[in-house]
Amino acid sequence: MISLLARLFIKPDPAREEPETRRAYGVLCGIVGICLNVLLFAGKFLAGTLSGSIAITADAFNNLSDAGSSFVTLVGFQLAGQKPDSEHPFGHGRMEYVSGLAVSVLILLMGLELGKTSIEKILHPEPVDSSPLIFAILCASILVKLYMFLYNRRLGKKLASPAMEATAMDSLSDSVATAAVLIATLVGRFTGLEIDGWCGVLVAAFILWSGINAVRDTLDPLLGTPPTHEFVQRIRDLVMAHSTILGIHDLIVHDYGPGRVMISLHAEVPANEDVLALHDEIDNVEKELREKLGCDAVIHMDPVVTDDGVTEETRRRVQTLIHCIDDAIDIHDFRMVAGPTHTNLIFDAVVPFGFRLTDQEVEQKIRSAVRALDGNYYAVVNVERSYT
CATH class of the missing domain: 3.30.70.1350 (Cation efflux protein, cytoplasmic domain)
Known part of the structure; x- marks a missing residue:
């Protein structure tokens, strides 16, 4: 369905810029998500009311929150697609990350609420009624959510969109949650065991786990991560x-x-x-x-300096000595400044984050190694980290 709607409403245009294409797909997926989730809410709310199942009713409101999540995603893509302006010269692209983070927080809130409701159901169990209509509604919900998971994941990977990938995980969580509710309903119907609340707790735990992963995946780009x-x-x-x-x-x-x-x-x-x-x-x-x-x-x-054999040879010897300290240390910006009493070897030393030595210890070891190479050499070292 998404592919058909994309062909209808997103016409191929070589002149279209990538941010505009992303926004078009984001808006389309957001609108489809709102419509499908509202329909699922109506169906499950009816099933929950007829059966008296707190798990089905909670799952219905979970879908209603998903409609809100789709709206947040839609707004996020609209804002992210805006062109740079005087107040935001680098554009608004990070709004897509912010919308993904908002969706992730909503997932966590729904997991907590479902867990609370399920514990209350365990403490105060009630029989759950069932009918073929309720089973049909739950099965249809699982299939719809799996479809939403697949198209959001596909487009999320295609567009490298954390917001869409967070929405995909939310859809997968919902399909698992509804499957658990369906199993609980079937068990109650054929065995009389009241496990409605226990299944709700398991579903809530899965939703919370998915939400935590989604928060991490959307928060990292906002904080800043190294490139691939x-x-x-x-x-x-x-x-x-x-x-x-x-x-x-x-x-x-x-x-x-x-x-x-x-x-x-x-x-x-x-x-x-x-x-x-x-x-x-x-x-x-x-x-x-x-x-x-x-x-x-x-x-x-x-x-x-490329036409001075001394500088290049000294740089290679210093690099070899530094690798004896640790292979993870690299150097660059190597210069030799000769004076009347000694020669300064000036360079930067790059060490990884979480290195076993402090910057001061690295400096001291490099200075000692350079002095051992030649008593007239003094190392002027700037220790830094790599951003890649």
Whole structure:
């Protein structure tokens, strides 16, 4: 159904920008989600009223909250698709993450409410009536929710949308919850055992688990996560394809929402080349990153001495010594500044987060290693972390 509606209402347009396409799919899925969840609420509320089952009634209101979640997703995609303005020069893309977080919080609230209602049912059990109509409504609800899970997951992966993936998990939770309610109803009908409340507790636990995972998945992009290894490698391959660039470091990826990515990096270039020619080459790299990866880039040139055998040989020897301290430490921006009494070796040392040594211990060990290499060498070290 979603594919048919997409063909009807989202016409292929080569000139359409990615944020606009995302918004169109988000709005379409939001409207379909609202309609389906309202229908499910009406059917389950009728079934719960007729049967007297607190689990079915609670499941009905769970679907009503899902309609609210779909509305939040719809609004989130509408806001995220707005163009940058003077107050938000980087666009509104993160509103999609915010809407996904709102959906996740609603999942948690419904899990808590369902758990509370189920415990009350355990303490005060009541017989549950059933009929073929109630079974039909519950089975139809499971099938609809599984369908919603599949199309939200498919589009969530296609558009890399945390909001849609959170909605997909919510739909899967609902299908499991309804299946548990159906099982409890069948058991009560054929055995007389009143397990309505116990099934509700299990369903609530599953919903809470799904909600916690959804919160984590939507909160991480808001706090800031490192880019994927594949994306970093694509950047590295594209930049290093230019022969005048000898290496890159200090790569930072700034994520302002899907389709709105900025990157900054330091490019090592030969110090003896013409600066204007190098600047032109850097401009070409920035343009290529924008055209091929869809991200704006800011590149800082770092001159590297390439015609001085002493500097390069010393850098290799220092790197070897530092790897003896720990293979995880890398260096860049290596320079040698000679003086009348000693030579300063100036460079940055990159260590991973959670490293076993403190920054001060790393500095001290590197200084000692450099002094052991040559008594006239002094290391001026800046210890930093990688953002990738």
